[in-house]
Amino acid sequence: MSLLPFCQWLAETPGSIALRESLYMYPLVESAHVLTLCLFLGMTIMFDLRLLGVTLTGVPMAEIRQRLGPWIAAGFVLMVTTGALLFYAIPVRSYQSLWFRIKVVALILAGLNAFVFHSGIDRRLAEWDRQCLPPPAARRAGAASLMLWAVIVVTGRMIAYKWFDCDRQPQPRIVNVLAGCVLPAPGARR
Amino acid sequence: MNLSILDVLPWIEWIAASRLGQAMNTSTWAFAVIESIHLLALAVIGGAVLMVDLRLLGFGLRTQPIDQVARDAWPWFVRSWAVMIVTGLLLFSSEPLKLYYSTPFFWKMTCLLLGTLFAVSVRRKVTLTAEGRTSPVVLKLVGVVSLLLWFGVGAAGRWVGFSG
Numbered sequence: 210m211s212l213l214p215f216c217q218w219l220a221e222t223p224g225s226i227a228l229r230e231s232l233y234m235y236p237l238v239e240s241a242h243v244l245t246l247c248l249f250l251g252m253t254i255m256f257d258l259r260l261l262g263v264t265l266t267g268v269p270m271a272e273i274r275q276r277l278g279p280w281i282a283a284g285f286v287l288m289v290t291t292g293a294l295l296f297y298a299i300p301v302r303s304y305q306s307l308w309f310r311i312k313v314v315a316l317i318l319a320g321l322n323a324f325v326f327h328s329g330i331d332r333r334l335a336e337w338d339r340q341c342l343p344p345p346a347a348r349r350a351g352a353a354s355l356m357l358w359a360v361i362v363v364t365g366r367m368i369a370y371k372w373f374d375c376d377r378q379p380q381p382r383i384v385n386v387l388a389g390c391v392l393p394a395p396g397a398r399r
Numbered sequence: 400m401n402l403s404i405l406d407v408l409p410w411i412e413w414i415a416a417s418r419l420g421q422a423m424n425t426s427t428w429a430f431a432v433i434e435s436i437h438l439l440a441l442a443v444i445g446g447a448v449l450m451v452d453l454r455l456l457g458f459g460l461r462t463q464p465i466d467q468v469a470r471d472a473w474p475w476f477v478r479s480w481a482v483m484i485v486t487g488l489l490l491f492s493s494e495p496l497k498l499y500y501s502t503p504f505f506w507k508m509t510c511l512l513l514g515t516l517f518a519v520s521v522r523r524k525v526t527l528t529a530e531g532r533t534s535p536v537v538l539k540l541v542g543v544v545s546l547l548l549w550f551g552v553g554a555a556g557r558w559v560g561f562s563g
Contacts, residue, residue: 240558246442252450255446258475280449
């Protein structure tokens with residue numbers, strides 16, 4: 210099933226057009242999305258580095274979760290809101306962007322990683338709360354989180370570049386397949 | 400006295416014409432890759448700065464001693480700052496003349512200089528002083544000034560990309 214018709218419909222809605230063509234709103238939303246990196250990802254990185262046992266080793270993990278958790282959650286809400294607005298402004302190109310698709314896959318994996326952590330080793334936090342070096346399962350979760358968020362940041366930045374855009378043909382077949390490009394039938398006149 | 404050494408324009412032009420500047424300017428991937436690293440370091444420096452400033456304002460890790468939070472954050476601040484400067488210089492070399500004449504870039508560099516000086520002087524001294532020796536008002540003020548300066552760096556930096 211393709212979401213392309215939905216994205217095409219979304220692109221024609223008045224709000225999408227207004228945001229896309231706005232002089233200041235789009236850059237402001239984009240700036241908020243980028244600067245929220247400091248809040249959301251900055252705090253997440255500190256959380257993950259604590260899981261790896263390389264910083265804040267004297268602070269109990271429960272304390273980190275309780276004190277940094279609300280800031281991470283607030284940053285996440287801001288990230289998702291501004292991110293959704295950016296997609297709303299430019300739905301079709303984003304949907305058919307190779308980078309955007311890799312980013313979405315990495316986001317899903319980061320969500321799964323967080324779910325596995327919170328429903329697994331985090332449930333037994335009392336056992337390792339004060340350890341300088343958390344157990345392997347916690348360290349794995351921290352390392353996976355850092356790597357996935359790095360992929361999300363880099364692919365997110367790459368969306369801005371048009372190297373693999375569907376309207377730039379010819380592209381390698383693999384790019385067209387992964388990006389969901391709809392090409393004119395062979396022999397059709399452009 | 401000859402003050403021509405203060406005229407940086409010849410240096411800017413030299414960077415633009417240098418092999419590095421030319422390579423950064425003409426490469427398809429170099430700017431994108433280095434800017435991505437710049438962004439990753441932004442997240443780290445954001446975390447290292449926010450964690451301490453939020454603590455100074457009485458938020459975040461507020462049950463931990465300020466000097467401990469500051470000590471833990473410091474190496475990450477220094478490392479990410481260094482990565483920011485190196486990648487920033489490379490990005491600068493790709494279009495030095497445009498940035499030389501850019502108003503947002505001027506403000507970014509001003510905030511960066513002030514933020515860095517503040518971080519290694521007043522803020523470092525205040526955060527490492529034993530708790531109770533500094534009035535809570537001063538702690539909060541230091542946190543606010545630091546947040547404003549670094550926000551200025553980030554916001555002006557973002558605006559560099561939007562201004563032709």
